Amino acid sequence: MTEEEEFLAGYDPGAFPSVAVTVDVVALTIREGRLHVLLVERGGHPFAGWRALPGGFVQDETLDAAALRELGEETGLRPGEGELDRVHLEQLRSYGDPRRDPRMRVISVAYLAFAPRLPDPRAGTDASGAFWVPVDEAGELAFDHAAILADGLDRARAKLEYTPLATAFVGAEFTIAELRAVYAAVWGEELHAGNFHRKVLSVPGFVESTGETAARAGERGGPKPKLYRAGDARLLHPALLRPTREDGVR
Amino acid sequence: MTEEEEFLAGYDPGAFPSVAVTVDVVALTIREGRLHVLLVERGGHPFAGWRALPGGFVQDETLDAAALRELGEETGLRPGEGELDRVHLEQLRSYGDPRRDPRMRVISVAYLAFAPRLPDPRAGTDASGAFWVPVDEAGELAFDHAAILADGLDRARAKLEYTPLATAFVGAEFTIAELRAVYAAVWGEELHAGNFHRKVLSVPGFVESTGETAARAGERGGPKPKLYRAGDARLLHPALLRPTREDGVR
DNA sequence: TGAGTAATACTCGATCTGAGAACAACGTAG
DNA sequence: CTACGTTGTTCTCAGATCGAGTATTACTCA
The missing domain is CATH 3.90.79.10 (Nucleoside Triphosphate Pyrophosphohydrolase)
Known part of the structure; x- marks a missing residue:
């Protein structure tokens, strides 16, 4: 001992x-x-x-x-x-x-x-x-x-800003609009659809395309969206920043 | 009861x-x-x-x-x-x-x-x-x-990136160069002096000028630097981002 | 079939960034 | 005391990014 x-x-x-x-x-x-x-x-x-x-x-x-x-x-x-x-x-x-x-x-x-x-x-x-x-x-x-x-x-x-956390709220395959809805729900404000789309696709490793398209469009029309799955990034570079308030308070 | x-x-x-x-x-x-x-x-x-x-x-x-x-x-x-x-x-x-x-x-x-x-x-x-x-x-x-x-x-x-944490490592009054040395020590890499200077002064509430100038320059010369104290911001907007690595690893 | 909606792509001016240069003020070696 | 190297600070400039808006097209519902 x-x-x-x-x-x-x-x-x-x-x-x-x-x-x-x-x-x-x-x-x-x-x-x-x-x-x-x-x-x-x-x-x-x-x-x-x-x-x-x-x-x-x-x-x-x-x-x-x-x-x-x-x-x-x-x-x-x-x-x-x-x-x-x-x-x-x-x-x-x-x-x-x-x-x-x-x-x-x-x-x-x-x-x-x-x-x-x-x-x-x-x-x-x-x-x-x-x-x-x-x-x-x-x-x-x-x-x-x-x-x-x-x-x-x-x-x-x-954490939504600088990590791919939002993908934890959606299914294994999802559309960019579903991802945008997550940000809108958590942040409590709407996001510009076009800019969000561009941003998400431009961040390396955030999402990757499945090559598939959703079987059906949304309830209120529009084209069938493309499907994506979560990528392998653990941090988003560059980050998806929340809209800045004038007074700097968040 | x-x-x-x-x-x-x-x-x-x-x-x-x-x-x-x-x-x-x-x-x-x-x-x-x-x-x-x-x-x-x-x-x-x-x-x-x-x-x-x-x-x-x-x-x-x-x-x-x-x-x-x-x-x-x-x-x-x-x-x-x-x-x-x-x-x-x-x-x-x-x-x-x-x-x-x-x-x-x-x-x-x-x-x-x-x-x-x-x-x-x-x-x-x-x-x-x-x-x-x-x-x-x-x-x-x-x-x-x-x-x-x-x-x-x-x-x-x-936290150095998005909070004024660096000011906790320096005295009550400090120079921009001292602040830059904190970032260099914690991140383990040198920062571009000119860009750092511009960035720190442009973030609202990060530092505020005391109006004073240091009594003496550095040991190896240079002009007497201006003195600043910590501002009242609790978050830095926009953030001071670390230099991005090519592979996205940090 | 027509109206409304949404996914996606594109444009444009304002802003921010990194890299570098300029310049003046300073300490120190000689 | 002087020459030199160092440093704080400001400026320039080209490329990237951003927010806001527009255009196009494909769909659903009535």
């Missing part, structure tokens, strides 16, 4: 101050052209009856795994069954105010999830009580979840 | 799985034109004798306060005594692999700190064992600290 092994064998974990660690997930998707977030209604105390972000305690697993597990439990979807595999998951940040949970010291590691349109979670068993809500109708949330949601939206809006 | 108060009064904190939470700080500064990181040499097990990021267990305080406290303890500086007040501190991300600490489950919330040149920490009492090391000579670190440092450097390099 080395000196270090000996030390570890005699180590008492109770010597450390103990806190609980949870993951909370800001899951975003687009439905009917509007950005939605997944919320649950809390059954037990504290904040019984309030809406909250889906989440729970971290078990013997990585933080990423915990976030994916919680998302699966709340939506009723399971990894390996297709839909959950296309979800883009990334850590947002951690929240650790000593009084954010009235029960005890709880540190929450928040995650952002981006998904193409997912089935309604009501169908599932554990997933009753979960539902998609337009982000501007989220209202008051339990704990500090309203602040977490706001931080998540900020991050999502910023 | 309301129903919720009653619930909280009877609540047993031991019902939650318990883990330890630490903060680790990636503290960066610039010395002799090179980017340095603050490291400590570990005294006890595990990883006795290894270099590590400064950090420690979170006490009854916010995460931000814990990071500032750890930084102060390791540098020997105290808040309110000037130098530590100019430090820019922000959360990086959290690390929670179940086996990242051999003792027990430890979640680490990593912070990034940016500071103008600070005094050498050796002078302090607790701070013996801490030292500034050029980031490219950090070598192997305890736990997963090498990965945390790499993530911190990525974040710092990216």
